[in-house]
Amino acid sequence: MPRELTDLPFADLLEPAGAIAREGEYDCLRFDDAVLTAPDAAHTVFDQCAFRSVQVDGGSLRGARFTEAWLHGVRITGTDLADAAWMDAEVVEGAWSGVEASGTELRRVEFHNCKLDSVNFRGAALTKVRFVDCVLRHVDFGGATLNEVDFAGSEISALMVRDARLTKVDFRGRRHCASPKGSPPCAVRSSPRTNCSTSPRRSPRPSDCWSNRSRAATISAARG
Incomplete structure (x- = not known):
């Protein structure tokens, strides 16, 4: 349960x-209730801070650090968050769109009821991260390292994981992708170079993680 x-x-x-x-x-x-337009806030440190109903449009928070941060109803659009560090943070009912988050480190971070659209997590490192009841569309984890990450109740489409390393990543609780009526559900596709272990409790089933011959890896509608 997300906190108040x-x-x-x-x-x-x-x-x-x-x-x-x-x-x-x-x-x-x-x-509270702030609109930040093109902020120049690179390498800023936020320690035990709370953000509520904040909108960030463009600008840079590159290399920023969020420790024990709490974000509720925060919308981030087209902002540079590359190489940022998030630790023990919670993001609730947020929306990230067109966000550059390559090289970001997230450790013990929870996303609840969030929407992530066209977010670039290439080369990022995610450890003990949860996406709960979220919507992820066109999110790129190419070359990233994901360890103990789960997507409980989340809707996923076009998730890129090319050359990523996935350990104890659990897609089992995800919801089917939103797709035209009659289309098949989502399936995990990963390149042979991707280390995909969906759960420490058992070996992954084909529906959890399957490899194909292409180096590109996506989560997309499975073809019969």
């Missing part, structure tokens, strides 16, 4: 935040 703002262990310490500056350091601040 009042559930956060640092909720009583949060203070209203002002503007965000490049390479700034922010600790125990609350960002």
